[in-house]
Amino acid sequence: MNPIAIGLTAGDPNGIGPEIALKAARRPQPANRRLVLIGHRGIWERTARQLGCPCPPDVPDLEAPLPRCSTWDPDMAPPPRPCPGKVRADAARAAYANILAAVAAAQNKRLAAIVTAPISKEAFHLAGIREPGHTELLARLTGARRYAMMLFGEKLRVVLATRHLPLRKVADALTAEAIVEAVEMLARALPWMGFKRARIGVCGLNPHAGDGGALGTEEQTVIAPALARCRKRGWHVSGPIPADVIFHQHLAGKFDAVVAMYHDQGLGPMKMLSFETGVNLTLGLPILRTSPDHGTAFDLAGRNRANPASMCAALDWAARLAARKNPWA
8 A cells, every 4th residue: 555644733732632633643653654743852851851751853854755753843833931821922832833834735635635733823913914713824825726625533523614603692693594505515525434325414503493484584684595506516415404303303314414513512412422533634636634533621731631532533534535536625
């Protein structure tokens, strides 16, 4: 089998990103897998000392044949001051530079996929970085105009129609176009993941899916018309279904995935069942990107207590999907 090179970014160096990346990389890996830990060499050396393990060898670039595990320092930002658990602009700038390098390497086919460790949105804001997170930044860097977050664990798979919005703004931001786009993303992603039928359930926005208009009209005026458009395109879609029912139906096997109207509506059930093993897959990109479905966990940083299970799952899914055709490549 041909080698598959996967880059793992350090994320915010003051969080648990370097720890879970190195822990995941130290697991036994298939013989054809090549892992590249992307970040300042000092971060990886410091993390290896904390874990009591050898630091993988450093490579100057990704041109030559790679060892099974290595570190790569793109040297695109000054080394951040080590401050575990602290929100700092220099850490955000280092994380940002590593993402830029990883994306460029994936675009140049040096990496088959990237797995991004968590960043701090607060630190990004402090550093003056305009994108609030990975999803929006990766879309800009790759020129993707339509994209979506897919979060999944062993049993639930969810795409969000709206992303990081205050709850009071969700109803105004929810459009038929956003729902159609989310369904389309799932309809293309599910076969990539191995679900040939791509059966999709769509949440209502309001309690009881609006109860016929008594508890809100978005189901009638926005969601139902969007789903009618989806059915005309041949997608297997059902809804709008009350959010307190649809995830039970998903678990029972009625759907392969669910479109949720807002962040916590979808991620609450998913994380309840897969908090330690959830994966975030960005849909719509010409490159492959996964990440663990959790944050920087500043309270655990530098203590060798972080659980790498979600990073391991993100890495394994990146390798699995890299061997298949990306529908947006």
